[in-house]
Amino acid sequence: MHSKQVKRLRGYVLITLVLALVLGVSGGIMAQETIKIGAVYPLTGAVATTGADCRSGVELAVDIINGVYDLDFPFAKAAGIPNLGGAKIEVIFGDTRGDPTQGMAETERLITEENVVTVVGGYQSGVVKTATMASERLQVPYVLSDATSPALTERGFKWFFRVIPHDGIQAKNALELVKDIETKEDTVLPNLAILWENTEWGANVALEIKTWAEECGFKLVADVPYTYRATDVTSEVLKLKAAKPDVIIHAAYVSDAILFTQTMKAMDIRPKVMIGMAGHLDPNYLNTVGKDGEYFFVRAVYGLDLATRKPMVEKINELYKAKYGHDMSPNAARSFTAPFVVADAINRAASTKPEDIRQALAETNIPGSDLISPYEGVKFDPVTQDNVLGRSLYLQVQDGQFRVVWPFELAAVPYVYPFPEWDR
Amino acid sequence: MRIPVDPPGFLAVKASKLPVYAHIDWGDCMFLQLFTGGLLLGCIYGLVAMGLSLIYGVMGIVNFAHGAFVMLAMYGSFWLYKFLGLDPVISSPLIALFMFGFGVAIYHLIIGKVLKGPFLARLLVTFGLGIFFVNLAQFLWSPDYKMVQKSITHGILMVGPIFVELPKLAASVGSLVVAGLIYWFVRKTKTGLAIQAISIDTQAAALMGINIQRLNAFAFGLGCASAGAAGAFLASFYYIFPDVGTMFGLVALVAVALGGFGSTEGALIGAIIIGIIETVGGFIVGSEYKYALIFVAYLLIVIIRPRGLLGWGAD
Numbered sequence: 152m153h154s155k156q157v158k159r160l161r162g163y164v165l166i167t168l169v170l171a172l173v174l175g176v177s178g179g180i181m182a183q184e185t186i187k188i189g190a191v192y193p194l195t196g197a198v199a200t201t202g203a204d205c206r207s208g209v210e211l212a213v214d215i216i217n218g219v220y221d222l223d224f225p226f227a228k229a230a231g232i233p234n235l236g237g238a239k240i241e242v243i244f245g246d247t248r249g250d251p252t253q254g255m256a257e258t259e260r261l262i263t264e265e266n267v268v269t270v271v272g273g274y275q276s277g278v279v280k281t282a283t284m285a286s287e288r289l290q291v292p293y294v295l296s297d298a299t300s301p302a303l304t305e306r307g308f309k310w311f312f313r314v315i316p317h318d319g320i321q322a323k324n325a326l327e328l329v330k331d332i333e334t335k336e337d338t339v340l341p342n343l344a345i346l347w348e349n350t351e352w353g354a355n356v357a358l359e360i361k362t363w364a365e366e367c368g369f370k371l372v373a374d375v376p377y378t379y380r381a382t383d384v385t386s387e388v389l390k391l392k393a394a395k396p397d398v399i400i401h402a403a404y405v406s407d408a409i410l411f412t413q414t415m416k417a418m419d420i421r422p423k424v425m426i427g428m429a430g431h432l433d434p435n436y437l438n439t440v441g442k443d444g445e446y447f448f449v450r451a452v453y454g455l456d457l458a459t460r461k462p463m464v465e466k467i468n469e470l471y472k473a474k475y476g477h478d479m480s481p482n483a484a485r486s487f488t489a490p491f492v493v494a495d496a497i498n499r500a501a502s503t504k505p506e507d508i509r510q511a512l513a514e515t516n517i518p519g520s521d522l523i524s525p526y527e528g529v530k531f532d533p534v535t536q537d538n539v540l541g542r543s544l545y546l547q548v549q550d551g552q553f554r555v556v557w558p559f560e561l562a563a564v565p566y567v568y569p570f571p572e573w574d575r
Numbered sequence: 576m577r578i579p580v581d582p583p584g585f586l587a588v589k590a591s592k593l594p595v596y597a598h599i600d601w602g603d604c605m606f607l608q609l610f611t612g613g614l615l616l617g618c619i620y621g622l623v624a625m626g627l628s629l630i631y632g633v634m635g636i637v638n639f640a641h642g643a644f645v646m647l648a649m650y651g652s653f654w655l656y657k658f659l660g661l662d663p664v665i666s667s668p669l670i671a672l673f674m675f676g677f678g679v680a681i682y683h684l685i686i687g688k689v690l691k692g693p694f695l696a697r698l699l700v701t702f703g704l705g706i707f708f709v710n711l712a713q714f715l716w717s718p719d720y721k722m723v724q725k726s727i728t729h730g731i732l733m734v735g736p737i738f739v740e741l742p743k744l745a746a747s748v749g750s751l752v753v754a755g756l757i758y759w760f761v762r763k764t765k766t767g768l769a770i771q772a773i774s775i776d777t778q779a780a781a782l783m784g785i786n787i788q789r790l791n792a793f794a795f796g797l798g799c800a801s802a803g804a805a806g807a808f809l810a811s812f813y814y815i816f817p818d819v820g821t822m823f824g825l826v827a828l829v830a831v832a833l834g835g836f837g838s839t840e841g842a843l844i845g846a847i848i849i850g851i852i853e854t855v856g857g858f859i860v861g862s863e864y865k866y867a868l869i870f871v872a873y874l875l876i877v878i879i880r881p882r883g884l885l886g887w888g889a890d
Contacts, residue, residue: 195710197818199718349863376863382822383850385612386857386865393605409720409814417731417740435720439814 185241186232186503188213188493189261189270191282192486193249197380198275198404200435201482205274205297206244207475208483212490213242215470224463225521226494234501240494243267247278254278258285258293268503269294269496271489274482275404276300277351283311291505292496292512296489297482300355304535310505312512312531314488316541318352321450322359324543325426326367328448328557329398332424336568340423344373344396346387348407353379356402356428372396379407388414398424405430412440416573423569424448426545432481437551446567449546449553452524453484456555456563457544464523481546481553484523492517492529525561604736609855611737617850618747619809623823624830624842625757626801632774632837633794634690636697640705642824644799647708648674648806649815653721656810662727664745667807671800678799682792690791705824712817719816726811742812749808753801754843760797761839770794774837829873835883844884848872 190209193202217239220227231237243265245257254273261267262285269292273279276298286293287308295303296314299321304313333340343364347353357376364371373394377387388411391399399422403411408430428450430436437444455478458465467487471479479487492515497503500511517529519540527540545557547566556566623645630638638644651670652663661669681704689700728745731738761767769790772780781787805823813819826849827842834845849869857865876883 195713195718195818197816199713199818200720200816203718376861378863378866380822381865382826383612383616383853384862385616386609386854387862389605389609389612389858390862405720406814406816409722413812418738439720439722441724 185239186235186497187265187267188240188242188490189245189258189265189267190242190272190486191245191247191254191257191261191270191278192272192274193278194244194246196249197406198249201274201405201430201433202247202249204433204480204482205272205486207471208479208486209242209271209490211467211471211474211479211483212487213240214474215467216240216490216494220470222463222466224467225491225517226498232494232498234498235503240490242490247273247275247282249275249278251277251281255281255285258282259289262286262289262291267291268505269493269508271296271493272486273298274486275350275352276303276355279303280351283308286310292493292509294489294493294512296487296492297485298352300352301359302351302355304537307534308536310509312492312515312536314492314526314529314538314541315452315485316526316543317537318356318359319363320541321428321543322356322363324545325360325400325450326363326369328426328545329369329424330367331557331559332566332568338423340397341368341370342372342395342397343369344375344391344394344399344422345371345402346373346375346377346391346399346411347402348379348404349376350379352429353402360400369398377407379404381407381410384410384414385418387411388418388420391415391420392418396422398422398426400426401431402428403430405433405436408433408436409439412436412443416443419573421570421573425570426450429482432546432553434477434480437548443573445548445551446570447548448556448566449548451481451544451546451553452526452541453479453481454544454546454553454555454563455479456546456553457523457525457561459563460561461520461523463520467523488522488524488529491521605858606855608737609858610851611734611739613851613854614847615740615743615747615850616854617847618750618843619743619805619846620823620826620830620850621843621846622746622750622753622801622805622808624827624834624846625754625839626798626805627824627827628831628834628837628839628842629757629801630795630798631831632839633770634686634773634791636686636690636701637828638798639702639824640708641701641798641802641827642820642822643705643708643712644674644678644802644820645806645809645823646712646815646817646820647677648803649810649813649819650712650716650721651803652807652810653723653815656723663723663807663811664726664728664742664749667749667804670807671803674803674806675796675800677803678796679792681799682795686795687788687791705821709817709821716817718818721815723810723812728811740812742808745811746805746808749804750843753804754839757797757801757839766790766793826869829869831883833873833876833883835885838883838885841883841885 192205216226219230231239245261247254270286271294274297279298283293287310293311299318301317301319345357347357375387375390426448431449468479496508496511500507519528525544529538532539546553547556554564556562627641648670655661655666689696728742730741769785830846830849831842834841852868853865856868
């Protein structure tokens, strides 16, 4: 009797698995001539909203590459990859669920079962760390434009390229921002607190900031790591309160950014300067916390305000808005870049062999005018394969908008200082 | 060191004592603040944990979908707030009632049937249900975060120097009310006594003419109702997204194990202990270790007193 039930259970499991496989292949039936690119993102789980945003960025990029658009942007005017007879790019998405093990498994699946010629994405450094192990082992290029842990490119991988400036450069930029405010406001802000989610990415941000803080003469008064899935952060926030910092730098994903903002408001934590990143950029963050998210400085590599200097930013945002109904978020903009870097390499290589693409990627030289990011261009370091032309921006939330406020020469509006009362 | 005895010196001592006193006072407040935070958090965990414990006590299954039920209740309160303007705190009895009906339906449709099946099926059915509901929520309502912007309990109460977040206070009071109701129901009503009888000895209870299926469904519904109440109170201050219940469900599971499987009071006490360990322990030892501390406490209990603080020991 039992074995019958077990058999039936097995049958159910089998059916479920088959269904999952069929539903899991996003694109369904596809033509043969397309060039397949894999994209791994956390499409479900705690950071699923950010994953969805990144996915939209990649989808729009591929639309522009495949379609014909009247834009002064690479691959826009012609359909597909010109040197391969206009071959179209097809993206196959894999769901990492924000989990390193799953990220590696999905990358393997995309390469071995879907036969993708390049992989992009990842978003979380912890996931990229294992996902790139798979691509390195299977010898397929991985182009990253959205995770920033310096450790990723320190491993000397041959098949791994990163477009975004890593946390070391961005940490230095954060403290440069504070120094610039000190000079401009004629004040001193020596007491620094770091609040960080304790996975790969947050830990590296914290490490880089600590290194640069010492160099720049800041005093670290609180160093508070936490689990990003925490349900309550009272003890973390009270630690900050006891330390009385002038500046709080917070490395957060989205749900923890919301929770910390609410708890800091409840406990009335008010430093002079509040700096956030990643989660603070997610549209859900501002939608959820509303006015409480105002006046945070947020680290970014994109801002709609860049349109004042790069008209293309606005045109691409219009396309994005037409497709998804809201402005392109900085996270979507980050992910938007990688497919172009890949398309550029495939076009120059005029081949879809991973080895040829890798060779072409190493010789990449894209000018800053062909990007919607503030980078001066894309050119990979021969050793680390990090983009040597990357740099970051600081935005400040003012009236519900992310405005570019730093570097001062790129600023669209002046910054607000100090961080005001919570009930405003 | 010279101890001044003349009046100006006396005054000087007083003056010099002031900042020191202020410092100590601040330290005490910090502890009180942490303790308050932990207590409130614990009561909220408790509300989730009590339903879990009740379900285990009666039918011997661990409801892994409990966190998902909390999530569904949170969405329910959110929609009531959004479309009817009902505040989550006010609509909490409504949500609890709805979740009761939902629980009874789930029991009759799925759980009751699986209870007769093999052990593995009993173990996995709620696990599968949890995954199903989380993904269903993501499919129906997108992974976006939702939030009740202005709840009536919105705000902060200052008790001396201590910040008390009003929505958490309301949730804690709600939690204690639910605990009282369950206590009264299980001990004083005929149905409650029958439920106790089932959890002590199912076969004997059946022989005495107790309708096991009906009462199991009732108990499952009651467990879901308390998850519903928890969800409604949480919705008044916590953000809502499909995966929100998972961590609450997990912590509740530890609270139940700590307090003793099958004991609702034990679950509440276990949850309060966890809340305090998380907040106070997290502050003293380091917040990155706060969940580790909870599990260390759990391990200690398991080693010293395997059936939990107030467990019945009967299975």
